[in-house]
Amino acid sequence: MITRFAPSPTGLLHLGHAFSALTAWARARAAGGQFLLRIEDIDTPRCRPAYEQAIYDDLHWLGLSWAEPAMRQSDRLPAYDAALAQLAALGLTYPCSCTRADLRAALSAPQEGHGPDGPIYPGPCRGRAMTSRRPGDAIRLDIARAMARTGPIRFTETAAPRAGVHVIAPEDMRASVGDVVLARKDIGTSYHLAVVVDDAAQGITEVVRGEDLFAATSIHVLLQTLLGLPTPSYHHHRLIRDEAGKRLAKRDDARAIRHYRAAGLTPADTRALVGL
Ligand code: GLU
Numbered sequence: 001m002i003t004r005f006a007p008s009p010t011g012l013l014h015l016g017h018a019f020s021a022l023t024a025w026a027r028a029r030a031a032g033g034q035f036l037l038r039i040e041d042i043d044t045p046r047c048r049p050a051y052e053q054a055i056y057d058d059l060h061w062l063g064l065s066w067a068e069p070a071m072r073q074s075d076r077l078p079a080y081d082a083a084l085a086q087l088a089a090l091g092l093t094y095p096c097s098c099t100r101a102d103l104r105a106a107l108s109a110p111q112e113g114h115g116p117d118g119p120i121y122p123g124p125c126r127g128r129a130m131t132s133r134r135p136g137d138a139i140r141l142d143i144a145r146a147m148a149r150t151g152p153i154r155f156t157e158t159a160a161p162r163a164g165v166h167v168i169a170p171e172d173m174r175a176s177v178g179d180v181v182l183a184r185k186d187i188g189t190s191y192h193l194a195v196v197v198d199d200a201a202q203g204i205t206e207v208v209r210g211e212d213l214f215a216a217t218s219i220h221v222l223l224q225t226l227l228g229l230p231t232p233s234y235h236h237h238r239l240i241r242d243e244a245g246k247r248l249a250k251r252d253d254a255r256a257i258r259h260y261r262a263a264g265l266t267p268a269d270t271r272a273l274v275g276l
Contacts, residue, residue: 011250044187
């Protein structure tokens with residue numbers, strides 16, 4: 001088994017990250033496998049070298065190790081371009097110039113569906129030729145065409161309460177996901193495309209991450225299927241919450257791993273705080 005932890009260096013790691021990294025590491029270790037690290041630093045305006053260094057330091061302090069050097073998404077842009085070109089060659093993508101304001105106006109009915117990335121795209125640019133791409137356009141996946149090509153998609157979840165095989169039909173993908181953005185106009189790729197290309201490149205066989213990303217998994221499995229990449233199994237774990245029941249966010253500095261470290265807690269104390 002090969003698992004990974006894939007943080008973005010946009011803040012200090014908190015207890016939720018500790019739980020996720022320790023879970024991925026423990027699952028690989030229990031299976032005699034390997035744990036890998038990936039720095040998801042494509043959202044460049046928010047990423048900081050100091051946060052990347054803090055990720056290495058905090059994970060080492062927790063007792064984790066991985067094959068060095070860690071993969072960094074900022075080194076991988078050509079691989080994302082190649083995947084995008086592969087999907088474009090299949091006739092499954094189109095350029096989109098819609099602004100947020102355009103989308104709000106097009107989404108007249110507030111009860112329109114919501115997907116993992118927000119409201120389901122209402123379609124003004126669907127059908128545009130890739131040759132009409134202008135600087136500043138995003139690239140979207142035509143979900144109906146994509147699903148016509150693959151048929152229902154499936155993946156295996158290994159964590160309770162969703163453990164089992166999940167099969168998602170084309171009509172459900174159209175309603176619950178819609179035409180997702182594969183390449184943002186600012187970074188030339190998207191979280192979805194990058195994560196799929198990189199999980200395959202790192203040979204990940206089980207993706208361990210928080211349950212907030214369960215809804216995005218169908219997009220990832222669809223992209224794997226279209227790109228001819230293997231589908232790993234998925235393990236979406238519980239989220240660590242604060243006393244008010246809110247999931248921790250990067251701005252919750254009080255729950256940063258470094259804060260507990262500075263306060264004199266040991267790695268074992270930190271594991272105990274997240275129930276490990
Ligand atoms: N980079 C993402 C995050 O920090 C995690 C991506 C993933 O595990 O698929 O939330």
